[in-house]
Amino acid sequence: MAIDPREYLSQEPSRVVTVDDPSRGGGPVAIYDFLGKTAHYTSSFGLQWKKYRDVQIDRLNGAHGSYNHLQLFTQGDLSIFQNATCLEIGSGAGRFTDYLVDLCKTVITIEPSQALTVNAALGAPNLLPAHADLFHVPIRREKVDIVFCRGVTQHTSDTKAAVRRLFDYVRPGGMVMFDVYPLRWYTPFVTKYWLRPFLRHIKSPRFMELAERWVPKLLKVKSKYVNRALPDNIFGRNMANQIIPIADFTQSKSLNEQQQVLWSILDTVDMYTPRYDKPVSFQSILRTLESVGARDTKANKSTFCFKAIAP
Template identity: 30%
Template sequence: MRCKRNSGRFARRKPRRLHSTLRRNMRKSTLDILRCPKCSASLALETNETADDVETGTLRCKECAATYPLTGGVARFVPAENYAHNFGVQWNMFSKTQLDSHSGHPISENRFDQYTGWREADLADRLVLDAGCGAGRFAEVALKRGARVIAIDFSHAIDAARANLRDKGDIDFIQADINALPFAPNTFPLAYCLGVIQHTPDPAISFRKLADIVAPGGRLAVDVYPAGWKNIFFVKYWIRPLTRQLSAERSYRLVEKIFPILYPVSQVVGRIPRLGHYLRYLIPVVNYEGDYPLDPRQQREWALLDTFDMWAPAYDQPQSMAALRGWFEKSGFEDIVTFHKGFFVGRGIKPTGSRR
């Protein structure tokens, strides 16, 4: 996806006024929307802390008595080790790389705007779900627009997001599984899931779970890796049967060894007139040269990050445009828009009469 060079617009835009009280931990009132992911019952908070925002405690289901720890200001509904462990490793190593506030360019902001289609007025003072927040690149954008954000991630990337964003606005951090969301149905007026669904065991089920917690009249935006015959030339799909068997740590060590050799080759190949942009996909490293307005050091850092990102996930399941549109239709969404902008992107509105 090519990014326009409009960093000047990014620099001139005045930030929205943030809420007067910036919180570092989970707010007690967030319990109102939380539910037990096992039985969907309400939760009670057990803690010795008296402040409105809580760093440590236990969430106990009022029906099935299941318990979930609240540690480091994060409610945790999944085991520490899970199939997304590699993403936790990735986003804690590259915790600031893709934040616009760190790169100095509106790369995440542009993608957020293009993919969601939401205006600043749509986000101001609205409850927004960031499903699969990683280190918080898109949550940062939503916060800047004045949204109240609930950021979730399956992996311990949630801790990187908290470190990055806990002082930037009204946000709660929750470690949870998209396929077992700890929220009441019909909760969120706005929800987005960018760069995530293809990395879940069953993307169609993951979408359906997200659709259920969007409020009637609410909006959902998602993207997926494009499926198509051209993927046979994408060398990452040749090597993934091997690299996905490695631990995240071993995979990263291997990337560190190979990247310095292959990245310069990718740069040379990528500069071949007309064909270079396509031929570089035959080399198993990422190369964003000419795509993003980053300096050479940043280009290399982004490329190293996303090389690891393409080698290590347990799941990488591209989807067709028809499948993406079908998810929205089967969940009863209206005003559905699908398009190709780097990824396949879909968004729609849940009917006001829907109570899925």
């Protein structure tokens, strides 16, 4: 039975958009729109996910990349989703929504960009999709057991404020799960952050064309010359990533060769086109969690994934 939006949403949407051919079938699906027709700064994500929708959706491409990442993100405990109502914020093309609808009782997924219209889980009877911004999610918080927010906070105008906001959308004692891009001592030297101010001005469709043409070539140059010239250790690999500053999935064993190239193109677009990219230090996130009264924090220093209980 379809979900009654009034049970979970605290406001009336400005309009309802219908998607006629949802990925999971089952006839037209309603998307509740709280943004209206004004352009949101995430439009580059919409473009990216519409074009590369299937690349990271395990169910559609036969890989396990997203499942492995979900395990990592939840710090190895998928049982937390059992019978839970989960609010997912910033779902992109739905690589995790597609698992969450199978794992949870109910999923409300929020995404401001047009990516929501192609979310891979659309059509699942326990999914409620809404166009909204992380800072203004019209949710009845007492209904939400878990907030799930992966790969999003650093792409907002204020990463720490975004983290704090997540705690406003969950019932007392509920769980909040998120990650951030790491700010480490060497982050200011990372080539991406030097190039972004220039490359960010290239329009997203053009950047995507360039990435499609150049990333496969650069991956070859990297493996043939750069990797071989450097030591095969963490230092050598990091140096190679700075010399050829593109995403590189060629070492990812769970993907075949074609998938490795596609993931590299997609993630290179993701590195350079978003409006905001604001990493934060580990200690700073721990202090932010303390400031909202979060408890039982589980934080992973190498992945910068955080899990905490709301006060």
